[in-house]
Amino acid sequence: MKLFISVFLLISSSFVFAGSVTGTVSRIIVRDDGLHYVYINGEILNRAECAKDYKYWMIKDENSTYGKSQYSLLLAAKASGKAVYIEGAGTCMRWGDGEDIKYVSFN
Structure with a gap:
């Protein structure tokens, strides 16, 4: 029984909480060092511990295909108000x- 409890605690402590949010894009920021991040008007749920005190979301790799796609989608959402x-x-x-996206x- 002790072994079972130890294994359970080890596994459950390794779970990472990820946040989520639904809302409209309020701000998109692109800095001169390449950092891209966004603010969303909406309630953040289950925020990652590393980002619990902040409300912005980070594009993890703005030079990758998925990062460029995320940025494009966020720009379109901002422009449309969706x-x-x-x-x-x-x-x-x-x-x-800042939690990585x-x-x-689109909703």
């Missing part, structure tokens, strides 16, 4: 306190 859904990756790899879709 809501988007963002699912976070549960990590803050691109910036230490895993998934973006």
Whole structure:
């Protein structure tokens, strides 16, 4: 029984919480060092621990195909005023306190 409990605790402690949000794009920022991030008007659910004090979402790799696609989709959402859904990756790899975007879709 102790072994079962130990294994359960080990596995459950390795789960990463990822945030999500549904809402309209309020701001998109692109800095001169290439950092791309976005603010969404909406309630953030289950925010990753590394980003719990901040409301912006990071495009993890703005030079990749998926990063360019995410940026394009977010620009289109901002221009149209339509809501988007963002699912976070549960990590803050691109910036230490901004959750990386895993998934973006129009609602």
